[in-house]
Amino acid sequence: MTDSNPKMKPNCPSHAPIDAVVTWVDGEDPAHKAKLNAYLGKLDAVPEIASADRYRETGEFAYCIASLLRFAPWLRRIYIVTDDQEPAFMEVIRRSSWREKVVVVDHKVLFAGFEQHLPTFNNRSLLTALWRIPGLADRILYLNDDFACLHPVSPADFFSGDKVVLRGRWCMQPWHHQVGRLLRAVADACRVVRKVPAARPGYHQAQALAAQLAGYRFRYFRSPHVPHPLLRPLLVDHFGRHPEQFEINLRYRLRSPEQFLADALGNHLALGSGRAVVDNRLSTLRLNQSHYRAARLGPLLEKAERDAGVAFICMQSLESLDAERREVMLGWLERRIGRPEEIFAGAGAG
Numbered sequence: 049m050t051d052s053n054p055k056m057k058p059n060c061p062s063h064a065p066i067d068a069v070v071t072w073v074d075g076e077d078p079a080h081k082a083k084l085n086a087y088l089g090k091l092d093a094v095p096e097i098a099s100a101d102r103y104r105e106t107g108e109f110a111y112c113i114a115s116l117l118r119f120a121p122w123l124r125r126i127y128i129v130t131d132d133q134e135p136a137f138m139e140v141i142r143r144s145s146w147r148e149k150v151v152v153v154d155h156k157v158l159f160a161g162f163e164q165h166l167p168t169f170n171n172r173s174l175l176t177a178l179w180r181i182p183g184l185a186d187r188i189l190y191l192n193d194d195f196a197c198l199h200p201v202s203p204a205d206f207f208s209g210d211k212v213v214l215r216g217r218w219c220m221q222p223w224h225h226q227v228g229r230l231l232r233a234v235a236d237a238c239r240v241v242r243k244v245p246a247a248r249p250g251y252h253q254a255q256a257l258a259a260q261l262a263g264y265r266f267r268y269f270r271s272p273h274v275p276h277p278l279l280r281p282l283l284v285d286h287f288g289r290h291p292e293q294f295e296i297n298l299r300y301r302l303r304s305p306e307q308f309l310a311d312a313l314g315n316h317l318a319l320g321s322g323r324a325v326v327d328n329r330l331s332t333l334r335l336n337q338s339h340y341r342a343a344r345l346g347p348l349l350e351k352a353e354r355d356a357g358v359a360f361i362c363m364q365s366l367e368s369l370d371a372e373r374r375e376v377m378l379g380w381l382e383r384r385i386g387r388p389e390e391i392f393a394g395a396g397a398g
Contacts, residue, residue: 066122066124066206067127067189068116068188069126070192070193074130074133075105097249106366106374107374107378108363110388110392111385112191114388114392116197127152129158130153131154131167132155138152140393141392153181157182159177162295162298165295169301170301170303170304172309172310173297179283179284186279189206192362195332195362196360196385197385198352198360199359206277210323212278212318213326214269214271214315214326216269217269219256221256222252222253250305253305254312255269258309258312258313258316259316263316269315273332276314276315282317283313330359331359333348333351333362334361335363336365340373340377
């Protein structure tokens with residue numbers, strides 16, 4: 049495993065560039081469907097995490113990229129990590145002066161030397177290898193494709209000099225999950241019928257596992273769903289010393305409860321080296337299936353309008369909405385962010 053940036057420096061001064069990285073896939077693409085179905089056909093049972101709806105493109109991704117261009121113009125580049133695809137809006141961007149700013153990166157670039165673990169349908173595996181993007185800045189802002197900024201943000205909202213700005217709180221390690229993992233391991237070793245239920249690949253559990261790898265035995269820093277600032281040199285150094293952790297986490301093609309979150313690992317490495325500060329003044333409006341009901345959605349959006357501290361939105365399960373309610377949600381995004389097509393073309397033709 050090699051470092052894709054041989055000029056890596058140990059520190060990230062306040063004037064160093066910042067790149068955003070967003071993972072995305074178009075689940076309606078026939079080629080992607082064929083890859084996924086071919087892999088699922090080899091399994092004894094299709095896990096819930098492999099539901100086709102999880103990979104559906106429902107229009108929110110354009111707002112993610114448009115919001116970064118409009119509200120975070122200080123970003124040097126925005127890397128879109130995808131699987132032999134590209135978003136339809138890239139045709140517009142390539143005709144604008146954004147063409148050097150928005151870059152599509154294929155999974156094969158991240159998995160160079162580890163192609164045996166492709167194709168992957170697992171965002172946690174991709175996150176493990178994001179630092180391998182050639183030319184990536186030492187200061188990274190990582191987002192999922194269902195995130196967007198709701199108003200202007202500054203570099204100081206994510207980085208304080210050579211430190212990351214984290215959002216979240218300290219929690220005790222969830223030891224009951226560790227007991228469950230031990231029981232399942234014993235059952236496997238004894239080749240007995242497994243009666244211990246499979247653990248859900250939970251977000252908090254994956255953060256707790258990352259904390260243990262960074263040396264935190266009794267507590268972990270629990271971060272909510274927010275854009276995550278990362279210091280690339282910390283991940284390069286850690287995986288350089290622990291290449292086995294890198295490949296083990298990389299090899300899962302679907303999300304697994306055995307995986308850690310690499311962004312959480314970056315958080316704990318930064319905390320352990322004095323390279324992090326905690327600031328919870330900005331938050332995310334996180335929406336899921338239950339929030340999209342008409343009686344709940346309106347008040348939540350109105351609260352976000354009034355509260356300047358709500359800087360981000362996370363639109364989970366947007367594919368669960370019917371077409372009419374989805375248009376309501378996308379219409380609200382357009383009023384807050386603007387029309388993506390106009391933003392993509394508005395930087396001037398080249």
